[in-house]
Every structure is written in structure tokens, then in C-alpha cells.
Amino acid sequence: MVRIKRASRFHTVLGNIFSLCAAHIGPQGNGPWWRHRWQLHHTDSAGYAETVLHCLHSxxxxxxxxxxxxxxxxxxxxARAVAHAWAPVAERLLHCVINDLAMTKAAVERMRPTIVAQFFDASMVLHG
Known part of the structure; x- marks a missing residue:
């Protein structure tokens, strides 16, 4: 989880650096349109990363x-009586773990295309 938090913070820092560089370069051709797309994809991927962290914590x-x-x-x-009484609780908790894992996997899968799109958008902003 620590590595994901670090990667998320790194993504935020890179986003700030890119925004500063794009502002310094100024509008070029379709640059503002691509920059807007980049911002949308950046926000989406940051949101998915937050969902991943929340699911992992859960x-x-x-x-x-x-x-x-x-x-x-x-x-x-x-043990037999206690196991019989507590087994449903343990089973529910394990089902929660499985659901959290599925939600984490889904968020990661949704995050991947947004990061790829971000890279493409940034390339279009910087290279016109």
C-alpha cells in the first residue's frame, strides 16, 4: 500500500510539473484542447488511484x-460450539475481502487507460 501511495503522490507531482511546463510553453495549435483532455484524464486517474487506496485499506x-x-x-x-457461532462472521469478513479485491482490480483496470491517454495528451500538448 505504501508503494501505491508513493506512486499516487508522484503522479500528482508530475501533474503539477506538466501543468507548469504547459503554461510556460503557452498555447500551440490544438494545445489548449489537448491540455483540457489531459486534465480530465489526470483527474480520472487520480480518482481511480484514490479508490484503489480506499479499497486496499478496507x-x-x-x-x-x-x-x-x-x-x-x-x-x-x-471450539466446536464457538466455531459454529463465529463461522458466519468470519465468512462475511472474507467475502468483504474478496469484494474489496474485486473493486481494487476494477479500479486499477479503469485507471490504466486514463494514464495511457494522459501520456498521449501530454505528448500532443508538448509537440503540437
């Missing part, structure tokens, strides 16, 4: 909670 929380439930189930003396 997945981590649900996973730790599931592990805690399993520890409770294993520690108590009447």
Missing part, C-alpha cells in the same frame, strides 16, 4: 478482522 481491515475472529475461534475451550 481489504486490510476486513482481513485483520477475519484473522481476529479465527484466533478467537481457536483459543476458546468449546
Amino acid at each position: 481489504m486490510e481491515s476486513h482481513g485483520h478482522a477475519a484473522i481476529s475472529v479465527f484466533h478467537v475461534m481457536l483459543r476458546l475451550a468449546s
Whole structure:
């Protein structure tokens, strides 16, 4: 998760640098139109990155909670009765982890094309 946070911050910094460079170069041909597209794609990819971080945090929380439930189930003396009572809770938590993982994967898949589009848009702004 730390690497994703770092990459997200790096993406933000690169966006700021690109905006400064594009402003310094000034409008060229279709530059303003491509710059607007770039800004939209930059915002979209940043939003997807935020969704990824949120889902990963949620997945981590649900996973730790599931592990805690399993520890409770294993520690108590009447393991069969406790396991029967706590198994649905553990199962729900694991389903949450699976759902969080699916949402993370979907956000990453949606983020990829926006980053590629950003690169193409930036190229059009800088090279006209």
C-alpha cells in the first residue's frame, strides 16, 4: 500500500510539473484542447488511484478482522460450539475481502487507460 501511495503522490507531482511546463510553453495549435483532455484524464486517474487506496485499506481491515475472529475461534475451550457461532462472521469478513479485491482490480483496470491517454495528451500538448 505504501508503494501505491508513493506512486499516487508522484503522479500528482508530475501533474503539477506538466501543468507548469504547459503554461510556460503557452498555447500551440490544438494545445489548449489537448491540455483540457489531459486534465480530465489526470483527474480520472487520480480518482481511480484514490479508490484503489480506499479499497486496499478496507481489504486490510476486513482481513485483520477475519484473522481476529479465527484466533478467537481457536483459543476458546468449546471450539466446536464457538466455531459454529463465529463461522458466519468470519465468512462475511472474507467475502468483504474478496469484494474489496474485486473493486481494487476494477479500479486499477479503469485507471490504466486514463494514464495511457494522459501520456498521449501530454505528448500532443508538448509537440503540437
